[in-house]
Amino acid sequence: MIDNLILLLENPVAFVDLAINGVLIGAIFVLVAYGMALVWGVMNIINICQGEFVILGGFVAFYFSKWGINPMLGVAAAFVLLLIVGWILYRLVIFRIVDRDLFTSILATFGISILLSQTMNEIFSADVEIARHGLGTWSLFDGRITLEQIKLAAFALAMVIGLALVIYMKNSRAGQAIRATAQNARAARIMGIDTNAVYARTYALNAAICGAAGALVAMIFTIQAYGGLAFTVRGFLVVIVAGLGNLPGVIIAGLSLGAAEQVASFVFGLEYQLAFVFGMLVLIVIYRQIRLGFRRQYLR
Amino acid sequence: MxxxxxxxxxxxxxxxxxxxxxxxxxxxxxxxxxxxxxxxxxxxxxxxxxxxxxxxxxxxxxxxxxxxxxxxxxxxxxxxxxxxxxxxxxxxxxxxxxxxxxxxxxxxxxxxxxxxxxxxxxxxxxxxxxxxxxxxxxxxxxxxxxxxxxxxxxxTSEQYLASAITLLAERAQAMGKKPGDMKIALAFENDPFSQDVRAGVLEDAKKYGMKIVIDDKLPPELNDMTATLRKVKVVKPDLLVVSGHSKGAALAIRQLAAAKVNVPMLAMTHCDSAQVIKKYNKAAEYTLCASQWAPxxxxxxxxxxxxxxxxxxxxxxxxxxxxxxxxxxxxxxxxxxxxxxxxxxxxxxxxxxxxxxxxxxxxxxxxxFDPTGKNIAKPMVLFQVQDGQYKVVAPTKWASSKIRHPTPPWSRRK
CATH class of the missing domain: 3.40.50.2300 (Response regulator)
Incomplete structure (x- = not known):
């Protein structure tokens, strides 16, 4: 551990290289987290099957690349397909748990996550797959910093999707309806908003965002039917840090997580990559709890 | 009933x-x-x-x-x-x-x-x-x-990649270097099989006095080796050994190519089950893969x-x-x-x-057989990906093709 730290301090360029790559990867976490925050904020559901949506989207890109179609188009295709999957899931299961307590929703979406990963295993087999993108790598400083074009493209794409979402939520009638429902579902119903339709739209939108992120994952890393959990955990951490309904916060937290994770796995070793994320989660929750204890407005 | x-x-x-x-x-x-x-x-x-x-x-x-x-x-x-x-x-x-x-x-x-x-x-x-x-x-x-x-x-599993160490020692001598000066980077998944393989590699590396410069464990939910490969980029080992089932093999080749990390020799398990040639074509070239046997x-x-x-x-x-x-x-x-x-x-x-x-x-x-009943006379075979095919390159005595070593840097690979 200490020798790794020294190694990093001796090679500041490697540190920069890691951080840049981490930030670029972080854009994918931002997408997953944003979808999660949306569903959580509007429907009060913690969606455990985020990761499975990601992997399913990844398989869309995989098939595009297998059929010789540019997998970049797979991002759009995954978005559309997962929109449909999300809508169906809402109509089948999720509408039953909207008004229930958090525990019920966690249990239900956990069930969906198991079901989805097993189904993917049946259909796509347990093989590790990738989507080929054909993009190259830029080398800076004699190859000591490498910028993968695909990661840059993913970053840009994630930002575009994020921006489009902000505009959609702020300006479109449908977006306004979602926000109104989030603020007060009962009042929204009285004002004539079909909250059930809003929930369906929200859940489908979340699945679609995850699907797009998954297509990017298939082009940058690898996908495997059971590989979803890691993305759910990261999304959860980002939402916990940033809070609900705080898009700038989600972006900053997601990108920082990406960078922090890379540096941490360099120093502590790769086997602690996800353990680091969990550790952060615990620390942040404890910190929150302590701060909450000092607040005056809470009467005990 | x-x-x-x-x-x-x-x-x-x-x-x-x-x-x-x-x-x-x-x-x-x-x-x-x-x-x-x-x-x-x-x-x-x-x-x-x-x-x-x-x-x-x-x-x-x-x-x-x-x-x-x-x-x-x-x-x-x-x-x-x-x-x-x-x-x-x-x-x-x-x-x-x-x-x-x-x-x-x-x-x-x-x-x-x-x-x-x-x-x-x-x-x-x-x-x-x-x-x-x-x-x-x-x-x-x-x-x-x-x-x-x-x-x-x-x-047995601890023999899987030991022949890669022997091969590295042979190559070091052929290039006029001492086997003891060779540096090895290890990235092994934390499961019984891969750790068996790792134990075998460590034993043989010790025999030649080679130095282990990186010894990372890969997590079971592995989906990103960037950190380990950045370490490889900085430390510049003579051999990188990877064993993490299909996922480890697929990920290592993809990310080595993407980050243009240069290693003179790369050896791994599960290349065949990960179908690395089909997945990566040129990027899989020069990779050494462990196998029990070859026709x-x-x-x-x-x-x-x-x-x-x-x-x-x-x-x-x-x-x-x-x-x-x-x-x-x-x-x-x-x-x-x-x-x-x-x-x-x-x-x-x-x-x-x-x-x-x-x-x-x-x-x-x-x-x-040794007294424990395992076969000690048959070494593992190492394939190398050469022009899109697996060719046996080690052990040298039974090999049908010559190893291509060292692997040229990415800037000179097409």
């Missing part, structure tokens, strides 16, 4: 009666036929590899019988195998081994498919003092239990001829190229046949001693 119970009881009594009558005094030999038994997966998750195993066994039996059978004490005997389907579950495997031995009276067992099944069956054969020659259980833990009746023709090796024996003869015979019979699972299974039967001939009798103890004294060459490789 009651009827079923009665039927079952009846069957048990009948079986017991049959056993009482036909318990063989010495060994399971009917007329001029030697009966071998095996529980192999015909269904369940190992069904495919179980089929490869059975095909290997059957082909060997067929050829041995066609060439006059096994000569024991001046008389020729044919071989026959009794199979049961273990359904890919260890508990069933153990049960069937018990049945083969105590009910069917079989005295010589061939192994099942996979380390897990072998682990379940070995205690049974050990208890009954029945020799088992297995070909598909590579786990190191099989040979630390002090088993006396277990013999394995394949290389292009120059080993030979009297039954099958050379390794490539075996491959041709097998393909003609079954319509597909033999995977190494079939080759090692066929070799297990050859070892048994050889032991019978040298024992000159069917006394189980004598056959067991003959097995443990085995020292022969088969098309699959040399076979010689």
């Amino acid at each position: 009651r009827l079923a119970h009665n039927l079952f009881a009846g069957a048990a009594i009948a079986a017991a009666a049959a056993m009482a009558v036909s318990v063989p005094a010495q060994a399971k030999v009917e007329g001029d036929t030697i009966i071998l038994g095996a529980a192999v997966s015909k269904t369940g998750k190992y069904a495919t590899n179980g089929k490869h195993t059975i095909n290997g066994y059957n082909l060997a039996v067929e050829l041995i019988n066609a060439k006059g059978g096994v000569k024991v004490g001046g008389k020729s005997y044919k071989l026959k195998i009794v199979y049961y389907d273990d359904e890919s579950t260890p508990a069933r495997g153990a049960q069937l081994a018990e049945r083969l031995i105590s009910q069917d009276g079989v005295k010589y067992l061939l192994g099942p498919y996979s380390s897990g099944l072998t682990k379940a069956i070995a205690p049974v054969t050990e208890k009954h003092k029945i020799p088992m020659v297995e070909a598909n259980g590579a786990s190191r833990s099989l040979f630390t239990q002090g088993y006396k009746y277990l013999f394995a023709v394949l290389s 292009s090796l120059t080993y030979k024996d009297a039954v099958f001829g050379s390794a490539s003869d075996f491959a041709a015979t097998f393909e003609k019979k079954f319509g597909y190229a033999p995977p190494y699972q079939s080759a090692e299974s066929a070799a297990a039967v050859l070892v048994f046949a050889d032991a019978f001939q040298r024992a000159g009798a069917f006394d189980v103890a004598k056959v067991r001693d003959a097995l443990s004294a085995t020292d022969m060459q088969t098309f699959y490789g040399n076979v010689k």
Whole structure:
């Protein structure tokens, strides 16, 4: 551990290289987290099957690349397909748990996550797959910093999707309806908003965002039917840090997580990559709890 | 229910009666036929590899019988195998081994498919003092239990990538460097198999005095090796060894190419199951991959001829190229046949001693057992991806192609 730290301090360029790559990867976490925050904020559901949506989207890109179609188009295709999957899931299961307590929703979406990963295993087999993108790598400083074009493209794409979402939520009638429902579902119903339709739209939108992120994952890393959990955990951490309904916060937290994770796995070793994320989660929750204890407005 | 119970009881009594009558005094030999038994997966998750195993066994039996059978004490005997389907579950495997031995009276067992099944069956054969020659259980833990009746023709897991270290030492000397100056980076998944492989690599690296500069463990949910590969970029080892099943193999090649990390030598397991050539084309070039066997090796024996003869015979019979699972299974039967001939009798103890004294060459490789029963004469084979094909490059003595080393930097690769 200490020798790794020294190694990093001796090679500041490697540190920069890691951080840049981490930030670029972080854009994918931002997408997953944003979808999660949306569903959580509007429907009060913690969606455990985020990761499975990601992997399913990844398989869309995989098939595009297998059929010789540019997998970049797979991002759009995954978005559309997962929109449909999300809508169906809402109509089948999720509408039953909207008004229930958090525990019920966690249990239900956990069930969906198991079901989805097993189904993917049946259909796509347990093989590790990738989507080929054909993009190259830029080398800076004699190859000591490498910028993968695909990661840059993913970053840009994630930002575009994020921006489009902000505009959609702020300006479109449908977006306004979602926000109104989030603020007060009962009042929204009285004002004539079909909250059930809003929930369906929200859940489908979340699945679609995850699907797009998954297509990017298939082009940058690898996908495997059971590989979803890691993305759910990261999304959860980002939402916990940033809070609900705080898009700038989600972006900053997601990108920082990406960078922090890379540096941490360099120093502590790769086997602690996800353990680091969990550790952060615990620390942040404890910190929150302590701060909450000092607040005056809470009467005990 | 009651009827079923009665039927079952009846069957048990009948079986017991049959056993009482036909318990063989010495060994399971009917007329001029030697009966071998095996529980192999015909269904369940190992069904495919179980089929490869059975095909290997059957082909060997067929050829041995066609060439006059096994000569024991001046008389020729044919071989026959009794199979049961273990359904890919260890508990069933153990049960069937018990049945083969105590009910069917079989005295010589061939192994099942996979380390897990072998682990379940070995205690049974050990208890009954029945020799088992297995070909598909590579786990190191099989040979630390002090088993006396277990013999394995394949290389065990700690041998998987040890030949990469030997190869590195050879290359260092060829380039006028000392093997002791070589630096090695390790990235192994934290599971029993990969850690077995790692233990073997460490042992051999220590022998040459090579320095381990990176020793990272890969998590089971591995999906990003960036941090480890950045370390490789900074430390510049002479050899990077990766073992993380299909995912580790696929990820390592993708991210090495994407981040343009230069390593003169890259060795890994599971390249074939990750289908790295199909996935990456050019980016997979120069990669060294561990394998038990290859048809292009120059080993030979009297039954099958050379390794490539075996491959041709097998393909003609079954319509597909033999995977190494079939080759090692066929070799297990050859070892048994050889032991019978040298024992000159069917006394189980004598056959067991003959097995443990085995020292022969088969098309699959040399076979010689150490006291724990594992084959110490056959090294693992290393393939290298050359022009989109797997070519055997190590061990140098049996290799058909020359290694391409060092791997040129990415800036000079197309």
